[in-house]
Amino acid sequence: MSNAKRVAIVGVFSALAFVIMFVEFPIFPAVNFLKYDPSDILALLISFIYSPIMGILVLAIKDILFYIFKSGDIVGIAMNFVAGFLFVYPTALIYSRKGRMREILGYVVGITAATGGMALLNILVVPLYWKVPLSTVFALLPWIIGFNAIKFTIDSVVNYIIHGRVAKILEPNKERL
Numbered sequence: 361m362s363n364a365k366r367v368a369i370v371g372v373f374s375a376l377a378f379v380i381m382f383v384e385f386p387i388f389p390a391v392n393f394l395k396y397d398p399s400d401i402l403a404l405l406i407s408f409i410y411s412p413i414m415g416i417l418v419l420a421i422k423d424i425l426f427y428i429f430k431s432g433d434i435v436g437i438a439m440n441f442v443a444g445f446l447f448v449y450p451t452a453l454i455y456s457r458k459g460r461m462r463e464i465l466g467y468v469v470g471i472t473a474a475t476g477g478m479a480l481l482n483i484l485v486v487p488l489y490w491k492v493p494l495s496t497v498f499a500l501l502p503w504i505i506g507f508n509a510i511k512f513t514i515d516s517v518v519n520y521i522i523h524g525r526v527a528k529i530l531e532p533n534k535e536r537l
């Protein structure tokens with residue numbers, strides 16, 4: 361693939377992911393600071409079709425744009441980025457076009473890494489961010505775990521269904537398994 365095409369594709373997917381992030385909505389009222397948006401799917405698509413690093417680049421660019429033009433909340437954006445990274449990077453590394461079972465293993469590891477990692481990170485960050493005692497975070501922990509498990513399961517299912525079709529559009533001449 362040419363460098364120009366690579367830059368163009370990362371640019372287009374980052375811009376699309378940035379726009380898609382505006383649909384964000386909470387899943388559980390108890391933790392309404394956690395909002396679902398499907399933008400990480402674009403980063404996962406790119407990480408599958410091109411490389412894990414290019415997917416992380418899409419993640420970083422859309423988060424920087426969202427921080428500048430919408431949220432202004434550095435903690436929220438940083439949490440969104442870390443969650444996306446913990447999901448996309450291991451999933452894409454394990455996948456690397458090695459077949460359906462590897463792909464499903466990738467999703468399971470990615471969902472587990474993001475859900476477990478974000479549970480730990482929220483235990484550290486929520487008391488500082490909301491100025492609440494540690495006991496409050498532990499009371500919210502089932503919702504936090506449920507949110508991340510649902511978010512990344514939805515992203516996995518959508519990616520599983522569409523990544524082959526998207527690959528054919530982006531790379532029509534490439535040999536595939």
Ligand code: RBF
Binds near residue numbers: 482489
């Ligand atoms: N996003 C996630 O995907 N998983 C998380 O565990 C998570 N924890 C967050 C904790 C705090 C205190 C904040 C402020 C945000 C968190 N976010 C998390 C990001 C949130 O869902 C949303 O994407 C951003 O706040 C941007 O609006």
